[in-house]
Amino acid sequence: MLNAVTHKNHNPNDGGAAEVDGLNALSDASLVARIARGQHAAYSVLVMRHANRYVAVAEKVLYQRQEAEDAVQDAFVKLWQKADQFEPETAKFSTWFYRIVVNQCLDRKRKKTADALPEDYDIKDDSNGPEENLVEDQRAQQMQQAMDLLPERQKTAIVLCYYEGMSNKEAADVLEVNIKALESLLTRGRKGLKENLDKCLGMTAKDMLNT
Amino acid sequence: MTERTKETNSETAIKVITTDRFEVIVSAYGSDPDHWPDEERAAALSFAKTEAGKALLSDAKSLDRCLDLVALKPAAVDDGYLDRVMRAVDHLPPALVAATQPADSDDTSVSFIDYLKEMLGVSRLTMAIRAGALTVAGLMGIALGASNITSTGYATATIDASQLAWDQMAPIADIKTIKE
Numbered sequence: 001m002l003n004a005v006t007h008k009n010h011n012p013n014d015g016g017a018a019e020v021d022g023l024n025a026l027s028d029a030s031l032v033a034r035i036a037r038g039q040h041a042a043y044s045v046l047v048m049r050h051a052n053r054y055v056a057v058a059e060k061v062l063y064q065r066q067e068a069e070d071a072v073q074d075a076f077v078k079l080w081q082k083a084d085q086f087e088p089e090t091a092k093f094s095t096w097f098y099r100i101v102v103n104q105c106l107d108r109k110r111k112k113t114a115d116a117l118p119e120d121y122d123i124k125d126d127s128n129g130p131e132e133n134l135v136e137d138q139r140a141q142q143m144q145q146a147m148d149l150l151p152e153r154q155k156t157a158i159v160l161c162y163y164e165g166m167s168n169k170e171a172a173d174v175l176e177v178n179i180k181a182l183e184s185l186l187t188r189g190r191k192g193l194k195e196n197l198d199k200c201l202g203m204t205a206k207d208m209l210n211t
Numbered sequence: 212m213t214e215r216t217k218e219t220n221s222e223t224a225i226k227v228i229t230t231d232r233f234e235v236i237v238s239a240y241g242s243d244p245d246h247w248p249d250e251e252r253a254a255a256l257s258f259a260k261t262e263a264g265k266a267l268l269s270d271a272k273s274l275d276r277c278l279d280l281v282a283l284k285p286a287a288v289d290d291g292y293l294d295r296v297m298r299a300v301d302h303l304p305p306a307l308v309a310a311t312q313p314a315d316s317d318d319t320s321v322s323f324i325d326y327l328k329e330m331l332g333v334s335r336l337t338m339a340i341r342a343g344a345l346t347v348a349g350l351m352g353i354a355l356g357a358s359n360i361t362s363t364g365y366a367t368a369t370i371d372a373s374q375l376a377w378d379q380m381a382p383i384a385d386i387k388t389i390k391e
Contacts, residue, residue: 038305051293053286059286073292073295073299076300077300082306139277139280161240165246167248182239190238193278
């Protein structure tokens with residue numbers, strides 16, 4: 001497993017393992033303060049602490065793992081460059097960084113054209129496989145496809161509230177909207193999901209669960 | 212009871228929500244009360260026990276179960292990826308530089324020495340460039356000093372090469388001033 005500092009090829013001058021032990025005990029906000037001053041070891045600790053989580057979120061929004069990893073890498077670079085703009089008195093680190101990640105994802109989506117969608121987008125449920133796990137996997141894939149057809153902000157709102165368990169206030173902060181607008185995004189998103197399941201896969205949510 | 216007490220009791224009492232509001236809550240946040248707004252959860256839970264509430268929840272539950280099919284799992288990125296992210300900022304300047312650091316920072320454990328250590332750790336290439344610049348500046352100082360002795364017969368200024376830092380190349384102009 002990669003270690004923020006003991007990893008031999010990365011910033012050997014950053015300090016020793018004892019320094020990292022100390023950094024690991026620090027809050028995200030304290031690490032960001034150090035990152036603003038150019039402390040690579042603090043940056044490494046933050047990357048190791050959060051990369052998995054944010055790549056998972058980005059993958060939900062972007063649907064593609066490689067794109068998600070690239071978006072999160074760009075978000076961490078932004079963090080390095082804008083660390084001095086983080087105000088721990090007014091925002092939680094997670095909300096602030098989610099906003100950076102989400103904006104990176106939305107930018108990437110905007111740049112992509114419709115023909116960049118996965119080729120198997122319109123596949124129907126033609127599974128006759130007897131294996132339960134295969135059916136389960138296919139349902140999950142179909143559901144993911146139905147989700148990915150949603151407008152980005154609607155999908156992101158669902159990811160933040162439903163999957164990440166954010167409060168409505170936090171999610172609204174990340175998306176930079178008020179709570180009423182967030183609820184509108186969520187409602188339209190869930191309604192759109194039902195329509196996508198019906199339109200693209202020819203089944204309702206209940207049908208899907210009964211197949 | 213004072214007016215203030217009445218207001219306080221009114222605020223702490225469970226709000227009553229309408230069918231329309233419950234429908235908005237469920238259609239936006241789904242059937243799981245954990246996802247409902249904190250300030251409306253109690254009222255919504257109360258409404259959920261009604262026939263109208265149960266009907267609305269039933270519909271939302273189906274979609275929630277579909278959403279659960281693609282539950283968020285940790286991405287488990289590999290070491291190569293982490294290394295790439297860490298290296299992506301190796302040659303980028305930090306958001307703050309020493310000159311702009313607040314002197315009364317709460318973060319007292321980050322000293323100026325820490326900052327210097329970070330700066331020295333930027334890269335070997337940067338260090339080599341700085342050392343080279345220092346050497347060149349020193350040699351230029353010595354050459355100019357020798358030139359003064361040759362043309363005027365006496366030294367007009369004593370330039371100590373160790374006083375010339377890599378970022379003080381401008382003093383070449385100062386040397387001329389001293390000579391005058």
